[in-house]
Amino acid sequence: MKILVATKNKGKAKEFQSMFENLGVEILSLNYIEGSPDVEETGVTFEENAILKAETISNQMNIPVIADDSGLEINALEGRPGVYSARYAGIHKSDEDNMKKVLEELQDVEDNNRDAQFVCALAFARPQKETLVVKGECKGQILREKRGSEGFGYDPIFFLPQLNRSMAELAKEEKNKISHRAIALEKLKKLINEEDLLWEKP
Numbered sequence: 161m162k163i164l165v166a167t168k169n170k171g172k173a174k175e176f177q178s179m180f181e182n183l184g185v186e187i188l189s190l191n192y193i194e195g196s197p198d199v200e201e202t203g204v205t206f207e208e209n210a211i212l213k214a215e216t217i218s219n220q221m222n223i224p225v226i227a228d229d230s231g232l233e234i235n236a237l238e239g240r241p242g243v244y245s246a247r248y249a250g251i252h253k254s255d256e257d258n259m260k261k262v263l264e265e266l267q268d269v270e271d272n273n274r275d276a277q278f279v280c281a282l283a284f285a286r287p288q289k290e291t292l293v294v295k296g297e298c299k300g301q302i303l304r305e306k307r308g309s310e311g312f313g314y315d316p317i318f319f320l321p322q323l324n325r326s327m328a329e330l331a332k333e334e335k336n337k338i339s340h341r342a343i344a345l346e347k348l349k350k351l352i353n354e355e356d357l358l359w360e361k362p
């Protein structure tokens with residue numbers, strides 16, 4: 161079985177592939193589809209943007225599609241970068257630039273006020289069926305400098321106190337057990353299962 165994930169982010173696509181591996185599902189991302197459009201993320205919430213991406217691509221291709229809209233919310237920055245996480249330092253800036261901006265903004269913020277969470281909304285859009293939407297969160301703290309080289313995005317500056325490591329110091333199997341994306345995906349699988357049970361009733 162193949163599932164299309166409406167993302168151009170290679171880090172996300174890899175994590176989905178890994179999380180679906182033991183189910184025998186192959187994940188395709190928009191990087192495989194020539195000329196696939198950039199869906200404009202005009203929503204103000206993660207859920208709105210996930211629905212926008214999933215429904216636009218599902219309507220265009222007439223197939224079921226999962227989309228992920230995710231980001232980092234930092235309490236001391238009133239929830240920023242939030243839905244702007246991918247473009248926090250500017251549209252064409254890199255993960256490095258985004259991390260640098262966050263670290264600079266938090267320079268004078270005390271260690272006990274650096275709480276943050278990663279948030280992931282997943283939308284599953286299907287032709288002629290209601291779109292399913294779920295959300296997962298993972299709590300941590302923002303470090304003062306990068307640690308580790310796994311993962312993507314802000315992982316090197318996101319510290320998990322309960323594991324005493326940064327997200328970028330976790331092996332992919334470990335991240336894919338505790339991450340915002342893993343938690344959201346578990347919820348989505350549950351919803352799909354419940355739905356199947358409903359449909360299977362005589």
Ligand SMILES: O=c1[nH]c(=O)c2ncn([C@@H]3O[C@H](COP(=O)(O)OP(=O)(O)OP(=O)(O)O)[C@@H](O)[C@H]3O)c2[nH]1
Binds near residue numbers: 169172228246278318
């Ligand atoms: O360290 C991180 N570990 C993660 O696990 C993670 N998940 C999301 N993020 C950040 O949030 C943006 C999403 O923005 P986003 O949902 O719009 O995705 P994107 O624009 O990169 O790709 P697409 O899916 O829209 O095509 C990303 O670029 C990252 O900066 C993460 N950072």
Ligand SMILES: [Mg+2]
Binds near residue numbers: 201246
């Ligand atoms: Mg995006």
